[in-house]
Structure formats: structure tokens, C-alpha cells
Amino acid sequence: MPCNKRSRLSVFPVFILALLLLAGPGPARALEKELIYPVPHLTPTENRGLLKVGDPAPDFTLTAIDGQPVKLSSYRGKKIVVLSFVPAAFTPVCSSQWPMYNMARALFQKYNAEVIGISTDNLPSLYAWTRGMGQLWFPVLSDFWPHGRVCKLYGVLRHNGTAERALFVIDRQGIIRWSDIHDINQRPPLDDLDQALAEVAATPVWVKPEAGKR
Amino acid sequence: MKIFPVPKKTAGRLVAGMLLLLLSACLATTPDWQRTSLPPLVIPAPTRAADRQYLGLAPETTSFTLDQIKGRLVVLEFILAQCPHCQHEAPKMKQFYELVQERGFSDRIKFVSIALGNTPLETGLFRDRYQVPFPLIPNPGKYVTKVEATPTLYFLQPESGGGARVLYEAVGRLPDAEKLLQQAIELGGLSSS
Numbered sequence: 001m002p003c004n005k006r007s008r009l010s011v012f013p014v015f016i017l018a019l020l021l022l023a024g025p026g027p028a029r030a031l032e033k034e035l036i037y038p039v040p041h042l043t044p045t046e047n048r049g050l051l052k053v054g055d056p057a058p059d060f061t062l063t064a065i066d067g068q069p070v071k072l073s074s075y076r077g078k079k080i081v082v083l084s085f086v087p088a089a090f091t092p093v094c095s096s097q098w099p100m101y102n103m104a105r106a107l108f109q110k111y112n113a114e115v116i117g118i119s120t121d122n123l124p125s126l127y128a129w130t131r132g133m134g135q136l137w138f139p140v141l142s143d144f145w146p147h148g149r150v151c152k153l154y155g156v157l158r159h160n161g162t163a164e165r166a167l168f169v170i171d172r173q174g175i176i177r178w179s180d181i182h183d184i185n186q187r188p189p190l191d192d193l194d195q196a197l198a199e200v201a202a203t204p205v206w207v208k209p210e211a212g213k214r
Numbered sequence: 215m216k217i218f219p220v221p222k223k224t225a226g227r228l229v230a231g232m233l234l235l236l237l238s239a240c241l242a243t244t245p246d247w248q249r250t251s252l253p254p255l256v257i258p259a260p261t262r263a264a265d266r267q268y269l270g271l272a273p274e275t276t277s278f279t280l281d282q283i284k285g286r287l288v289v290l291e292f293i294l295a296q297c298p299h300c301q302h303e304a305p306k307m308k309q310f311y312e313l314v315q316e317r318g319f320s321d322r323i324k325f326v327s328i329a330l331g332n333t334p335l336e337t338g339l340f341r342d343r344y345q346v347p348f349p350l351i352p353n354p355g356k357y358v359t360k361v362e363a364t365p366t367l368y369f370l371q372p373e374s375g376g377g378a379r380v381l382y383e384a385v386g387r388l389p390d391a392e393k394l395l396q397q398a399i400e401l402g403g404l405s406s407s
Contacts, residue, residue: 033363096296099296099298099301100295100296100336103301103339103343104336104343106339106342106343107335107339133298134298134301187296189333190335190336190339191335194335
């Protein structure tokens with residue numbers, strides 16, 4: 001690159017400096033934002049709720065990103081389970097929901113609860129995406145094949161093969177005690193989940209309300 | 215760096231031309247989101263007595279502006295409790311605060327962090343998880359101010375009226391604690407006495 005012409009050499013360092021300043025150290029966030037797929041506003045929910053409070057949670061086994069199978073009923077008698085279905089890896093709201101649960105581990109420990117993350121993405125996608133969340137303390141499962149099988153069981157499969165943004169709280173008897181099929185465009189408030197967990201922890205066994213009472 | 219003998223006129227013109235190019239390049243690449251000043255911000259007061267004391271706020275304060283903080287330079291941070299970057303940088307911010315204490319600047323450099331859109335529950339979890347030693351204030355309602363990304367860190371010189379001059383801004387990944395302290399001392403014109 002340096003020219004042989006003597007008259008140019010004196011401005012060479014200045015030229016390089018200009019190039020360096022033009023290149024610049026871009027803000028770190030720019031690289032992250034490039035990995036997030038822009039999503040337009042979506043229909044808040046497509047499904048009403050197949051399962052009701054008091055229903056047994058359908059059992060399933062899915063593979064986690066560490067390659068190990070996770071079976072829901074293995075938590076029976078041991079932990080309250082929070083199933084967190086999210087629509088898609090590498091999309092905006094999803095990218096903040098699990099990091100919140102990751103940060104809030106103490107809250108789940110307080111209730112002796114496990115979080116299980118599920119989406120219909122394949123394992124490599126889930127793996128790559130969750131690398132940006134730091135070390136997750138809870139398992140992340142892929143419902144990719146048969147596509148959306150578990151989402152269907154829970155009534156949270158959308159028409160385009162993604163899951164609803166849905167939460168289920170399952171007690172130690174395997175009974176659904178709370179669910180929230182949330183507006184897909186919004187992060188479900190942690191305070192609501194905290195309240196639900198507090199109620200389940202306070203009444204460990206579900207009691208069917210008397211007929212006529214809500 | 216050898217300067218080869220060239221006709222003075224040519225060299226002079228070339229250098230001037232390059233400097234002009236350099237200047238315009240710098241101006242062209244200044245991101246829109248970088249601010250040189252902040253408008254008056256109304257910040258909810260921290261609920262813990264120790265935090266109010268640290269900032270020099272009266273016990274009955276419900277909200278405050280930056281010029282009410284007793285200090286010469288304010289380190290103002292905006293985070294989201296659910297943002298992985300903020301979680302990653304939290305230990306660094308703690309180190310920075312501790313360095314300020316150790317080096318005797320705690321009366322002159324004051325820290326405030328605001329968790330945009332987060333409830334007291336979410337903010338408290340973040341504070342406990344990362345042992346945040348300075349006031350971390352939940353801002354569940356209307357954002358105190360909008361930021362382009364988090365964490366956003368400002369070094370500010372508050373002005374009467376509630377606004378502030380921005381001495382320094384960092385977004386995303388932050389420089390290490392030692393560098394941050396040096397910047398604060400330099401830009402804030404703070405001597406080590």
C-alpha cells in the first residue's frame with residue numbers, strides 16, 4: 001500500500017488515522033441487534049385455553065439442549081414446575097423473558113420450583129440463541145419434531161408452527177394450577193407469576209371449588 | 215515517523231486536505247443516540263433510607279432531580295433487569311463503585327441506577343443477585359427517559375434546573391472499572407485530594 005512516491009509518504013500516517021477513525025469501534029450492542037429477527041405486531045393469542053385449572057398436566061418427554069431427555073412427571077412429588085412456552089428463538093420479546101427467569105433464580109428457589117423452557121425451534125437453534133443469555137440454570141427443550149406435539153397437547157400451537165407465549169404452573173401432584181396464554185407481543189409480568197407460585201406454595205394440593213362457587 | 219522532504223506547499227495542502235477529511239469523517243460517524251446533555255429528569259426516590267442518605271435526599275422525598283444529589287459527578291446507569299448485557303456488566307459496576315469508595319471519591323462521585331420498566335420485585339431480585347451496592351431504582355411506570363440500548367452509562371455534571379451535561383456515555387459492554395474511574399476523575403476535573 002505505501003506508495004513509492006516520496007511526496008505521499010508524509011501524509012500516509014494521517015491517512016491511516018482517518019481510516020481507523022472511520023472504521024471506529026462500533027457499540028457492542030450493534031452485533032447483538034443484528035442477530036434478532038425483526039417481528040411485526042402479531043395477533044396477541046390464537047388459542048383460548050384447552051386446559052383448565054384442575055386438569056392434570058399432560059405428561060411428555062422432550063430433549064433438552066444438553067442432549068438429555070426431560071420428562072415432566074419426573075418432577076412429581078419433588079418440585080412445582082413452571083412451563084414457559086415461547087414462540088421463537090432470535091426474536092425480541094423471547095430474548096428477554098428467559099434471561100429474566102435466569103436472573104430471578106432465587107424467586108423460583110424460594111417456591112422450590114423448576115422452570116422448563118420450550119419452543120418449537122430445533123435444538124441447534126435453541127442452543128445458539130441461549131448462548132447469549134449467560135449460563136441458564138433451567139432446562140430448555142425442543143418441541144421441533146414431531147413438530148409442536150407438546151404445544152398441541154397444551155393447546156398452545158399457533159397456525160404457523162410457533163408456540164403461544166404461554167405459562168403453566170403445575171403442582172407436585174401434576175395438576176395445572178395456573179396458566180397464562182399471554183399477548184405474544186408482551187413480556188408476561190414476573191409479578192403475576194410470583195403471585196401464582198405463592199398461591200400454589202400456600203395450598204400444595206388443589207381443592208376443587210364447590211359447585212356454584214367460582 | 216519520517217517526514218520525507220517534499221515541497222512545503224504540496225505537503226501543507228495534502229495534510230490540510232486529510233485533516234479536513236478526518237474531521238468530516240468524525241462528524242459523520244457520531245451516532246445520533248449520543249447525547250451531550252440530558253433534559254431535566256424526574257427520578258422516583260429510592261425507598262431505602264440508606265440510599266436516600268447516600269444521595270443526600272431528605273427522608274420524605276418522593277422524587278428528585280439530578281441537581282439534588284450531593285456530589286460533583288453523577289454516575290447514572292439505565293438498565294433492564296431482564297437484559298443479559300446488564301446482568302453481565304453488573305459485577306463491573308460493583309467493582310467501579312468499590313474503587314470509588316477505596317480511592318476516597320465517594321463524597322464526590324455518586325451512583326444511581328434506574329431499572330426501566332421493572333417492578334420493585336424484579337429490581338429487588340436483580341439487586342440481590344448482583345449485590346448492587348448503590349441505589350437501584352425501579353421505574354415501572356413511564357420511563358424516566360428513553361435510551362437506545364442497555365446498559366447505558368452516563369457520567370454527568372448536573373445543572374440547576376434538573377438537566378445535566380454529559381461528560382461521558384457508554385452503551386452495551388463497559389470498559390473495566392479502573393478505566394471508568396480514570397475517565398470519571400479526568401472528565402469530572404476531580405483531583406485526588
